Amino acid sequence: MSAPSPTEYGVGARFSLHPMTSGFVPVILDALAAADASGVDVSTDDVSTCVRGPEPAVLRFLCQVIGHAAGTGVHTVAHLLLSRGCPGEVTCELPEGADAWAPDVDLGLTSTGLRAGAHWSLYPLLDAGTADADTQDHMAGIYEAIDQARSRGTFTRAEHYATRLDGDLAAVLSTIGEGWLLAGRQVQHVVSHATISLNSPSTTDAGADR
């Protein structure tokens, strides 16, 4: 397939941002206003914010929004859903499994100086009965993504239902974005979820023992 546009391929994210302070509204609004939204469409409702556009622009926007909120020093948690390969809503507007495609994985995020811990899940979504269901391998992309996390130094451990990542916010988000794209070379529809925590007051630093 020649490179489809992000809109054609359904590339985007849904996220929510939780600065754990009674004054959370200005922290969220300031963070959304401070981030570079060039190249992305952003829409917010009372549950989450949808960001659509090319993968590097989506990840840059997420990194800047989360980084700006956490830069206040407030304990901040973000939850991300990344999706590509399934434009539309309940039903996909592309033929499923027709062609897996992903751009280069270099997302170009710059270090934030903010330490983040995350629980990360990666879901390459195969469909039964499609032309290449017998040859597509969803585990291959997952192993590549975990190898990439190890070489980045962000992999901490596998846990129930998720993988623990730790590192600079940009390194954690790069790991998540790179995994999403690596799996996307094998399987058309790939979704990833992550819960990312910064400035946690918890005395248990789960990432410190690796």
Next chain:
Amino acid sequence: MSAPSPTEYGVGARFSLHPMTSGFVPVILDALAAADASGVDVSTDDVSTCVRGPEPAVLRFLCQVIGHAAGTGVHTVAHLLLSRGCPGEVTCELPEGADAWAPDVDLGLTSTGLRAGAHWSLYPLLDAGTADADTQDHMAGIYEAIDQARSRGTFTRAEHYATRLDGDLAAVLSTIGEGWLLAGRQVQHVVSHATISLNSPSTTDAGADR
């Protein structure tokens, strides 16, 4: 398959709870302490809490924890990951696609009096090349789950990457749990994610226009 135990089948959840107040620590700790944890194993770290056990006990625990936190009147957001059919961590300890199994979908949650809005995603995870990959149908379970949400009255609309649900917290959680089990009758490994918001100060009530 005769009914596997929840541990054998890898049934459980990972969730995080965000009461949006500077005094979030006691709200979280009180909510965890107040919920009925009989029948579930609960472990908390600095990013999320893992709950393992039979589906009705897991959902009851989640409903009570979230309900207790939101019952303070504070704007509270919870993120859930529900998983069944893939015990183990990176690699599954069951043969994939071997046998899909799910108990009755009656979860028995009682109304909380708390209104919740949610973005919900349901992922039946098929594997290529398994014995029944040609006969398993991941969309069938998704359509059944959405029909169930419509008959419960919690379905609001399909959005990018998620379905919007609104209703009593117990009805929203029942919809999510029932969808997880309905899809689990067709496909062994089923994961569901949801972002659930209560007491939002947002003037946009996205659920009000249905």
